[in-house]
Amino acid sequence: MNAGAAALLPARRAGHVLPGFGLTMGLTLLWLGLVVLIPLAGLFLKTAELSPARILGILTATRTLNALKISFGLSLAAAALNLVFGAVIVWALTRYDFPGRRVLDALIDIPFALPTAVAGIALTTLYAENGWIGALLAPFGIKVAFTPLGILVALIFIGLPFVVRTVQPVLEDLDRDLEEAAATLGAGRWTTIRRIVLPAVFPAFLTGFALAFARAVGEYGSVIFIAGNLPNVSEIAPLLIVIRLEEFRYADATAIAATMLVAAFLLLFVINALQRWSQARTGRLS
Numbered sequence: 001m002n003a004g005a006a007a008l009l010p011a012r013r014a015g016h017v018l019p020g021f022g023l024t025m026g027l028t029l030l031w032l033g034l035v036v037l038i039p040l041a042g043l044f045l046k047t048a049e050l051s052p053a054r055i056l057g058i059l060t061a062t063r064t065l066n067a068l069k070i071s072f073g074l075s076l077a078a079a080a081l082n083l084v085f086g087a088v089i090v091w092a093l094t095r096y097d098f099p100g101r102r103v104l105d106a107l108i109d110i111p112f113a114l115p116t117a118v119a120g121i122a123l124t125t126l127y128a129e130n131g132w133i134g135a136l137l138a139p140f141g142i143k144v145a146f147t148p149l150g151i152l153v154a155l156i157f158i159g160l161p162f163v164v165r166t167v168q169p170v171l172e173d174l175d176r177d178l179e180e181a182a183a184t185l186g187a188g189r190w191t192t193i194r195r196i197v198l199p200a201v202f203p204a205f206l207t208g209f210a211l212a213f214a215r216a217v218g219e220y221g222s223v224i225f226i227a228g229n230l231p232n233v234s235e236i237a238p239l240l241i242v243i244r245l246e247e248f249r250y251a252d253a254t255a256i257a258a259t260m261l262v263a264a265f266l267l268l269f270v271i272n273a274l275q276r277w278s279q280a281r282t283g284r285l286s
Contacts (some may be wrong), residue, residue: 010029012048040261047258050251058255063231064240068259071159071237074148077214078155079163082212083205086163093164094171108165111158123154124226151236159212162166170201207274213268217260 047055058064091097093105111119127134127144134144144150174197220238227234237260244253 043254043258043261046250046254050255054251055255056101058252059259063235064237064252064256066232067235067237067240067256068235069146070151070235071217072263074152074155075122075213075219078152078159078216079213080208081152081156082159082163083209086160086208087205089160090167090171094168101169108161111161115212116158117155117225118221120156120225123150123157123222127153127226145226146230148227148228148234150228152235154226155216155219158218158219158222162211162215163205163208166211167201167204171197171203203274203277206277207271210267210271210274214264216269217263217267230236 050058059068089104089108093101122146125131127137127150129135129138129143129145132146142149142151218238220236220242223236224239227236227239229235229239237256240261241253241256242264244250244256
């Protein structure tokens with residue numbers, strides 16, 4: 001083999017370190033097509049059978065609008081609260097060593113493993129007027145179960161891990177020498193957080209917020225038990241879709257589902273953009 005051929009050999013092999021790209025890509029596209037793309041395409045094709053006036057009429061109905069407002073509004077509020085309290089939890093887990101820290105860290109993942117129906121029943125039992133927490137709130141006139149406030153509690157419960165697990169690794173990898181250097185130069189604690197810590201973790205905060213929001217919008221199992229499911233009061237959009245299907249009003253269910261799907265696509269696009277931004281920002285700081 002001459003020198004020229006030997007020089008080209010590593011370059012040819014560099015693009016095919018792991019063989020079987022064609023097979024794996026084919027299986028990937030096949031699986032995504034069967035599980036994701038075909039069902040979604042069917043939903044859009046079913047929606048396309050409806051006239052624009054019919055879709056607009058379905059989406060502007062009072063019950064539909066209220067269900068969408070409850071789902072998206074409370075999901076936004078839950079994600080915002082999870083962002084605040086998730087930041088506090090992450091700071092405690094990454095910056096302090098205390099008894100039971102590993103147990104607390106493990107408890108964060110419970111909403112991931114717990115079936116949503118079990119979570120809904122447990123929250124309803126706790127926050128009902130005769131429950132452990134609900135009985136303490138009742139004398140103050142605060143009713144949680146079977147109200148929109150109960151929906152908010154359920155969405156906070158299922159969304160908290162997304163914020164914590166997104167921000168935690170970023171804060172753990174943050175070089176503490178930067179914080180010590182800022183303190184040495186006379187910066188106070190809040191100045192250090194605002195000028196050193198927050199810029200580094202801000203992209204992760206946004207990603208965690210978007211993930212928690214997207215998860216809350218599509219939540220069903222843990223909400224229907226504690227919501228009360230009163231039309232125009234505490235009825236979420238996913239439940240309304242199920243109700244329309246049970247009433248054989250497939251056009252209504254399809255239009256609402258397509259609206260939720262478009263919103264989900266937009267959220268996924270934002271989440272992916274934020275993740276890339278977070279990775280790029282972390283790479284520049286490291």
